[in-house]
Amino acid sequence: MESSWLANTLILVLLVTAEPAVLHFSVIVSSSGDFNSSGSVPAIDLALEMLRKQSVFPEGYSFAYTMQDSGCDQVESLNAFLSEVLYSNVTKVGLIGSGCSVATEPVGFINNNWNIPLISPEPLEPQPSNTRSNLFQLFPSGDNFVPAFMTLITQFGWKRVFVITQDENLFISVSRSLNQGLLQSSIVWMENRISRTANLSSIQNLFGIDDFRIFYLNMYSNLARNVLCEASKRGLTYPRYAWITNGDYIDGWWKGSGTGGGCPDDAVANVLDRALAIQLHPEAPLNHTTDVGLTTEQLFSEYKAALSQYRYTYVSALTYDAVWTLALALNTSMHLIMTGNESGCESESGSLEAWENFTYSNSKMGCILKKTLQQIKFYGVSGPVEFNPDGTRVYNMVTIVQYKKGPTGVSAENIGCIAGGNLSYSIGQNILTVYPIIVPPDGTTINITNGFNIWITAVYYLWSSIGVLVSVAFGIFNFVFRARKVIRLTSPNLNYYLIAGVLITFLATYARLYPDITEHYVTIRCSLQGWLNSIGYSLAFGTILAKMFRVYYIFNNPSPTKKTLSDIHLMLMVLGVVGICLILLIIGEAVPAFRPAVSLLPDDETSSDTNEYGVKQTYYVWQCYDSSSSLSYSSVILIYVYLALLQAVALILAIKTRKVKIRTLNDSKYVAALIYISSITLAVLALLTFALGSNLNLTAAVYNGGILFATTAFLLLLFVPKMYWLYKDPKGENIFNQNYTTTTNNIYTKSGISTIEELQSEVKCLQSKLKELECGGTHGTLISNAGTNGVELVHYSVTGGNGFGNSNGPSCNNESKIDIVSSSSSECHHAQTCGNPDTDAQTGSNE
Numbered sequence: 001m002e003s004s005w006l007a008n009t010l011i012l013v014l015l016v017t018a019e020p021a022v023l024h025f026s027v028i029v030s031s032s033g034d035f036n037s038s039g040s041v042p043a044i045d046l047a048l049e050m051l052r053k054q055s056v057f058p059e060g061y062s063f064a065y066t067m068q069d070s071g072c073d074q075v076e077s078l079n080a081f082l083s084e085v086l087y088s089n090v091t092k093v094g095l096i097g098s099g100c101s102v103a104t105e106p107v108g109f110i111n112n113n114w115n116i117p118l119i120s121p122e123p124l125e126p127q128p129s130n131t132r133s134n135l136f137q138l139f140p141s142g143d144n145f146v147p148a149f150m151t152l153i154t155q156f157g158w159k160r161v162f163v164i165t166q167d168e169n170l171f172i173s174v175s176r177s178l179n180q181g182l183l184q185s186s187i188v189w190m191e192n193r194i195s196r197t198a199n200l201s202s203i204q205n206l207f208g209i210d211d212f213r214i215f216y217l218n219m220y221s222n223l224a225r226n227v228l229c230e231a232s233k234r235g236l237t238y239p240r241y242a243w244i245t246n247g248d249y250i251d252g253w254w255k256g257s258g259t260g261g262g263c264p265d266d267a268v269a270n271v272l273d274r275a276l277a278i279q280l281h282p283e284a285p286l287n288h289t290t291d292v293g294l295t296t297e298q299l300f301s302e303y304k305a306a307l308s309q310y311r312y313t314y315v316s317a318l319t320y321d322a323v324w325t326l327a328l329a330l331n332t333s334m335h336l337i338m339t340g341n342e343s344g345c346e347s348e349s350g351s352l353e354a355w356e357n358f359t360y361s362n363s364k365m366g367c368i369l370k371k372t373l374q375q376i377k378f379y380g381v382s383g384p385v386e387f388n389p390d391g392t393r394v395y396n397m398v399t400i401v402q403y404k405k406g407p408t409g410v411s412a413e414n415i416g417c418i419a420g421g422n423l424s425y426s427i428g429q430n431i432l433t434v435y436p437i438i439v440p441p442d443g444t445t446i447n448i449t450n451g452f453n454i455w456i457t458a459v460y461y462l463w464s465s466i467g468v469l470v471s472v473a474f475g476i477f478n479f480v481f482r483a484r485k486v487i488r489l490t491s492p493n494l495n496y497y498l499i500a501g502v503l504i505t506f507l508a509t510y511a512r513l514y515p516d517i518t519e520h521y522v523t524i525r526c527s528l529q530g531w532l533n534s535i536g537y538s539l540a541f542g543t544i545l546a547k548m549f550r551v552y553y554i555f556n557n558p559s560p561t562k563k564t565l566s567d568i569h570l571m572l573m574v575l576g577v578v579g580i581c582l583i584l585l586i587i588g589e590a591v592p593a594f595r596p597a598v599s600l601l602p603d604d605e606t607s608s609d610t611n612e613y614g615v616k617q618t619y620y621v622w623q624c625y626d627s628s629s630s631l632s633y634s635s636v637i638l639i640y641v642y643l644a645l646l647q648a649v650a651l652i653l654a655i656k657t658r659k660v661k662i663r664t665l666n667d668s669k670y671v672a673a674l675i676y677i678s679s680i681t682l683a684v685l686a687l688l689t690f691a692l693g694s695n696l697n698l699t700a701a702v703y704n705g706g707i708l709f710a711t712t713a714f715l716l717l718l719f720v721p722k723m724y725w726l727y728k729d730p731k732g733e734n735i736f737n738q739n740y741t742t743t744t745n746n747i748y749t750k751s752g753i754s755t756i757e758e759l760q761s762e763v764k765c766l767q768s769k770l771k772e773l774e775c776g777g778t779h780g781t782l783i784s785n786a787g788t789n790g791v792e793l794v795h796y797s798v799t800g801g802n803g804f805g806n807s808n809g810p811s812c813n814n815e816s817k818i819d820i821v822s823s824s825s826s827e828c829h830h831a832q833t834c835g836n837p838d839t840d841a842q843t844g845s846n847e
Contacts, residue, residue, distance in 0.1 A: 021356035023057075025326060026084040026092045027065045028107070030072035030099030035220055036250070037099045037122060039313035041067070042306035043299070044096075047323035050293035056327050058334065063327060066090065070103035077103035078110075085114050085360060092116060093355055093369070094326045096319065101125055101170035108135040115366025117373055119325055121318035123248060123280065125173040134366070136373055138318045138325065138385065140280050141392040142174060146181045148278055148398035148418045152244070153187065153214070155423045156435075158442040162212035163191040164227060166219035174218055188444075196223055203230045213443040213615075216244040221253035228254065228271045229263035238274040240613050242440035247279025247401045248314050254410065265409075273405035274435065277412070281314055282383040282395055291378040292324045299381045321380035329372040330355060336368055344371050396420075402434060438613070445616045450603050451517045453697045460704045464509035467712060471506065474719045475499045485732025486725045490718075491550070493567045494543050497574050498714065501540030505711045508532035512704055517622065522598050526624035527589075533707065534581050534639050540714050541646060542577030544674055546570040548653040555657060577646065584642055588635025595635070599623050604695050621696040643682055650675040670717040674710075681710040 031038035048063055057063065066088070068080035077098045084092055095111060095118045098104040104120050111118045112134035123139045153161060161182065165175045175191055182189045192206050203226060215231075217224045224245055231243075254272055255265050284290060286297035294302070296317065303316055336342070337352045342364060350362035358365050377386045386394040397419045401412045415434055416425040425431075431439070475496065482492040511528040514521065550565055589595055603619040610616050625636070654675050685706055728734075 021060065021354070022062045022064050023093050023330060023355055024090045025063070025065050025094040025096060026081075027067045028070050028077060028080050028084075028095065028097030028099055028103070029067065030070045030103055032069070032071045035072050035100035035122070036311055037313050037315055037319075038069075039250075039307065039310040040121065040316050040319035041310055042303055043316040043320040044323055046294070046299065046302055046306065047292075047320045047327075051324070051327050054293050056331055058331075063323075065096075066092075068097075070097065070099040072100040072103050074102055074106050078106050081107045081111070085116075091358055091360065093330060093358055094119065096121070096322045096326065098122075102168060105169065111135070112366075114360040115363055116360070117326070117329075117366075117370060119322045119373075121315045121322045123170065125170045134370055134391075136325070136387055136391045138322050138382070138393055139315070140282060140395045140398075142170075142280070143177070143392075144396050144398055145174060145278065145280060146177045147421060148280075148400075149178065149216070149244075150181050150185060151418045151421050151423055152276065152278065152400065154185070156242075156431075156439050158187075158214050158242075160188045160212055160442040160444050161190075161214045161216060163189060163216045163218055164206055165191055165193045166223055167193045167195045171218045178218075194219075194223070194227075196220070198223065198226070203227055207231065207234055207236065211443040211616075213240065213441050214242050214244070217246070219246075221246075221249040224249070225254050225256065225268060228268045232263055232267040232271045237270050239435070239437040239440055243271065243275035245275060245277045247277035247399065248281055249277075250314060251312055251412075269405050269410045272403045272410055274440075275403045276415075277401040277403065279399040279401050281318060282397065283317060283399070284379070284381055284383045288379075290381055292321065292380050294320075294381060296381045317380075317382045321382050321385055324378070324380060325373070325376060325385060328378060329369055329376055332376075333365075333368050333372045336372070337365075342368060441613055441615045443615065445618055446611065447600075448617055448619050449517045449600065450606060450619050450621050450696060451515050452513050452700050456697055456700050456704075457513045457515060460509050460513055460700075460708065463708050463712075464506045467506040467708065467715070468503060470715060471499050471503045474715060477719065477723065481726060484726060484730070486729060487722060489732075490722060491547065491567055491570060494546060494570055494574070495718070497571065498540050498543035498718065501536045501538070501543065502711050502714055504532055504536030505540065505707060506536075508536055509704060509708065513700065519598060519622075522622045522624075526598055526622075530624070530636065530639075531585055534585055534643075535578060536711075537643065537707075538578045538581040538646070539574065540711070541643075541650070541678060542574040544678075544714070545577065545646060545650050545653070546573045548650060548657065548675070549573065551657045552653045581639070581642065584635070584638050588638065597625070599625065605697060640682070647675070647679045647682060651679065670721060674714055674717055677713050678710050681706045 027041075027044060029038045029040060030036060044065065048065075051057070051063055066084065068084060070077035070080055081095070081098070084095070094116050095107070097118070097120065098107050100122055101124050104118070104122055104124055108118055108120070108124070116134070118135045119138060120135065121138045123142060124135075124137055125142065163175060163178060165171045172193075175193075178189070179191075190212065194202055194206070206227065207230070215236075217227060219227075228243070231237075231241075254268050284296045287295050289295065299317060299320060303320075304312070334355065337354070340352065342352060345364050345367035348363040348367045350359075350364035350366075352368075353362065353365060355365075374387055374389065374391075377384075379385070383395065388394055397417050399417050400415050400423065402415045403410050403412055413429075414426050415429045416423055418424075478487065478492050478495045478499070481487045508529055511525055511532055514525045516522070516525075547570075550570060553565055599622075600620045601623050603621045606619040608616060608618045685703055
């Protein structure tokens with residue numbers, strides 16, 4: 001312990017009493033090649049001057065540098081470094097450089113062998129931290145680029161990108177990282193690589209591939225200009241195309257002839273107009289106070305004034321901070337050495353020495369300086385300076401710059417920055433200032449979903465609205481005149497069911513032709529129209545079916561003992577028809593495999609074309625069923641089968657009762673017509689559902705037209721005749737009148753079909769016989785069977801007697817039976833008072 005204390009004390013004394021010393025560091029720039037960083041030299045001089053003014057080092061110490069040129073070449077860079085550490089009489093305490101990525105990479109692999117740090121202000125290819133253990137990168141890591149690039153293209157909705165990469169490690173590394181990011185985001189991309197010496201034909205072959213519209217130039221500026229030159233010849237300019245470049249090119253990089261280009265600057269500027277640049281290198285706000293003696297604005301002012309034989313470079317601010325980084329780390333390490341603090345470096349070889357006595361073999365001194373750099377933290381002209389454990393800078397903000405062509409040339413404007421996956425626009429900037437005409441298309445075919453033609457929607461909405469009003473009017477008519485015999489004989493209670501079904505079907509038109517074309521609303525529309533169509537149709541048609549069944553029941557095998565059908569029975573029948581329909585609908589929704597699912601199909605009514613920006617447009621329409629799954633049709637097929645069965649039953653009943661001619665009793669003629677109309681309509685709609693799914697407007701016109709036609713027919717054929725009959729016969733006195741009732745005068749009897757004339761003749765015969773019996777003749781009976789809605793079946797049974805007593809009169813059998821229809825027994829006015837039978841017989845004969 002005592003020896004250690006004495007050694008530390010001796011070092012402290014030596015540091016204080018030693019002669020003034022100069023600490024040297026090496027600077028390697030590239031004054032030729034793809035990237036010229038020699039313009040950073042004035043920034044180095046400004047940094048040294050400010051270090052002296054700020055008295056960063058203890059009194060007696062000064063800072064100086066020697067400079068080498070790497071030519072942005074790996075071999076030349078290695079030679080420059082080795083000449084500094086092997087063939088120079090001056091020991092270097094650090095290294096700043098080496099001019100560009102290509103030149104810095106090999107030096108970064110070996111500099112730690114001499115125990116000196118390499119501080120790089122240039123962009124570098126990301127590498128595992130164990131391969132470059134003593135390299136500190138002031139230029140933010142290239143790992144920040146891919147997230148920023150992804151954020152940028154996502155912000156503008158681009159899904160296809162063409163990447164043109166210079167065939168060098170720095171850019172190849174970027175393309176590899178891009179490949180992973182783009183694939184994970186499902187973005188289509190293509191890459192072509194060209195060498196730095198690419199000829200004109202190689203550049204020409206870059207374009208016209210799969211109609212890409214978004215180009216990223218992953219290369220140095222001189223090659224980028226040549227690519228833009230060729231693009232100008234092809235007219236690849238805004239607003240049809242967009243270009244993205246690196247934001248780390250020098251001012252005016254796009255000027256000059258380049259290699260093999262031969263384009264005027266104005267032609268290149270036309271392509272560059274509205275191009276975006278991703279700038280990784282950081283810059284502090286112009287007037288922000290820093291820890292390095294100058295604000296960013298002051299630095300650039302003095303730096304540009306100092307430029308004479310050098311060309312401006314964007315890494316000047318980074319180079320200025322690099323000098324300060326090395327100086328502050330050396331100053332901190334001096335205090336550690338003076339106090340004997342070698343924490344973390346105890347196992348390293350060498351001893352604590354004054355820095356002017358440093359040797360390349362002293363690993364302990366190199367370890368202390370490295371530890372100090374890892375903990376450095378200050379605010380420079382490029383923003384906050386701090387390093388991650390792997391030597392990369394703690395900085396994830398990326399600046400987005402846009403080039404804009406104006407009267408005086410091309411200018412670069414800061415439009416915002418990307419941090420944390422979000423693009424924040426600068427004050428006064430937004431998407432409309434960035435792309436005022438349109439965001440350039442990425443070449444993806446534009447899929448346009450077509451909706452219903454406005455005229456089809458308008459016509460059918462108007463039709464449905466009128467139908468709703470007429471339905472309500474007929475409902476009021478049915479209610480007001482429900483007690484009239486003409487209306488009462490047609491079951492007015494059932495008419496309410498029919499009107500309800502018709503109203504639902506009319507209202508379903510608003511769901512079927514709802515104009516929203518988003519998938520969410522189309523799904524709702526398809527489900528809603530299926531339910532409304534099925535319920536409305538089954539309710540209306542179920543009423544028609546019940547009416548027809550009533551007629552069939554009355555006139556098929558009439559019998560005195562047959563039970564009557566009340567309105568309650570018929571209503572239950574209608575509800576049963578609707579209930580089965582509801583069960584089928586619920587099954588279709590409950591079973592996932594049967595549940596209808598919407599799908600997009602190419603619109604057969606609209607051909608593909610290109611828009612004003614040359615992008616292909618393809619048109620689609622929504623279909624209410626999943627075209628890829630046959631099970632998706634199951635529920636609708638089930639409904640159509642059920643409705644077809646109802647139609648079949650109705651057709652059979654219509655045929656069975658086709659010769660019943662008492663109109664006000666059963667509406668049979670009109671009901672039969674409705675059955676035929678609805679059967680044809682249902683067949684057409686079923687075919688259209690599966691045959692014309694991608695002909696949206698044709699399907700809409702025929703489908704909705706068919707439904708509305710059938711629905712309107714239901715209303716008009718069932719209510720207009722009633723209104724007419726009510727007008728002609730308000731009290732229902734002529735319901736069973738021969739002329740009013742029929743034109744063919746046929747009616748069913750036990751023995752078959754007879755004309756009314758024949759029946760009337762026989763009735764008169766029987767009436768005469770009854771008269772005879774009442775005056776003392778044979779016994780006879782009258783039996784009435786209650787019918788439906790006030791209709792009676794009157795059965796006369798007459799036994800005995802041999803005739804009317806007149807050979808010229810009509811003869812009668814000993815026993816005769818006949819069923820006739822009457823609205824009530826009181827309306828039979830054929831009874832005659834007892835009189836002369838011969839006279840009565842003669843009267844019957846004459847009639």
